Amino acid sequence: MLAAKRYAEALIKLGQEEGKLEIFYEQLFKMFEIIKNNNEFNTIWFDLEMKRSEKKQRIKVFFGGDIDSYILNLLYLLIDKRREIILPYIPFYYKEIYDKIVGNVDVQVIVAHEIGSDVLNKISKWLLKKYGVKNPRFIVKVDKSIIGGIKLLFNNIEVDASIKGALDSMRKELVKIAIL
Structure with missing residues (x-):
């Protein structure tokens, strides 16, 4: 349109x-x-x-x-x-x-357990410092399959600091080593 x-x-x-x-x-x-x-x-x-x-x-x-x-x-x-x-x-x-003008960004926050506003405030400060995100709008989802840590999705960016993500990365590296 x-x-x-x-x-x-x-x-x-x-x-x-x-x-x-x-x-x-x-x-x-x-x-x-x-x-x-x-x-x-x-x-x-x-x-x-x-x-x-x-x-x-x-x-x-x-x-x-x-x-x-x-x-x-x-x-x-x-x-x-x-x-x-x-x-x-x-x-x-x-x-x-x-x-875009006012700096609003929808940020999907995936965690294994509920988190408080103090954690969201820390994430907000980190997003501003690292990516220049001024006004994050958090959408928090609990997903026990990530085991622990946090996963952020925003503006086609994925920041995976979850235990599941780390284990998946290690598994991929081990598969590469086994193939070589």
Whole structure:
């Protein structure tokens, strides 16, 4: 959905200029929830036979004053261009760009046992120092098969400091030696 990405990029640029990056982020995801869960909105939004002027009026009434004028104008533009179908994709492209700008990174933390916030704070400091990750969002998963230690997955990077990982590496080395 190249068009959705372009709209997201334009909205990011506008958000930076107007100091509304976070406001746009929040409103786009509220809108996404509305698209997912609100049949009334979907009936209006995806009705391609409705006149554009009527659709704009109904969308304005639907949101009342609860939406930023720039986001409302985006909706109007999508209606005018008959690109209603791409609206659900725009928040995801926006999030992708927004996260890069503010330094948000989803970090999957795999451990053998539950860990506390003190450990997550240490990981956060290490990620900043080693990889420049400013705002990690931790997703902690317990996997007893790693035996002990920790495994981190983020931005297509895998840091395996688990006992299972070390044993697997040793096994591979022993197989290499046995083959030679």
